[in-house]
Amino acid sequence: MSEKEILLTVEGHRKTEEELELLKTVKRQEVAARIKEAIAFGDISENSEYDEAKNEQAKLEERIAKLEATLRKARIISEDEISLDVVNIGSTVKVFDVEFDEEIEYTIVGSAEADPYELKISNESPVGMALIGSKVGETVEVHAPQGLMQYKVLEISRR
Structure with a gap:
C-alpha cells in the first residue's frame, strides 16, 4: 500500500x-x-x-x-499552483459569515499544517472541504458539528 x-x-x-x-x-x-x-x-x-x-x-x-x-x-x-479564480490548498480566502455577520480570512492548508488559532484550516475540515472549488461571489453551506453555516466568498488571494 x-x-x-x-x-x-x-x-x-x-x-x-x-x-x-x-x-x-x-x-x-x-x-x-x-x-x-x-x-x-x-x-x-x-x-x-x-x-x-x-x-x-x-x-x-x-x-x-x-x-x-x-x-x-x-x-x-507551489505558488504558481494556487489559483486566484477558485479556492484550493494554499489559497487565502476572505469570507463573510452570514450567521455572525462578520468577515473572516482563512488560509486553506493540508491537514499536517492546519492551525485553527492562526486561521489555517485543513482542506479536510468541514469548512475547508466546502470552500475548495468555490469562486468569488459564491455562497457555500458548511455542515459542521455546530449546525449549518453559510459563507460568502469575498476574495481569493495567495499569502
Whole structure:
C-alpha cells in the first residue's frame, strides 16, 4: 500500500524543516545532557530525573520520526499552483459569515499544517472541504458539528 501524500504549502514545508533541524540539533543535545546529569545522581532504578529525561527523549524521538515521515511524504504546493479564480490548498480566502455577520480570512492548508488559532484550516475540515472549488461571489453551506453555516466568498488571494 502506498503512503498517503501529505500536502504542504511552501511555508509549511519550511517550518517543518526548521522544527526538525531544531529538534535534531539543539533539543537532542539538551535531553542528552539531562540524561547524563540524572545518571550522575547515582542509582537510576529510583531516579525520577532520569525517568523524566528518558520519557522526554522518547517523545522527542517520536516527534522527529513524525516530522521526517511528513517530509518524506510531502508534496509541496507551489505558488504558481494556487489559483486566484477558485479556492484550493494554499489559497487565502476572505469570507463573510452570514450567521455572525462578520468577515473572516482563512488560509486553506493540508491537514499536517492546519492551525485553527492562526486561521489555517485543513482542506479536510468541514469548512475547508466546502470552500475548495468555490469562486468569488459564491455562497457555500458548511455542515459542521455546530449546525449549518453559510459563507460568502469575498476574495481569493495567495499569502
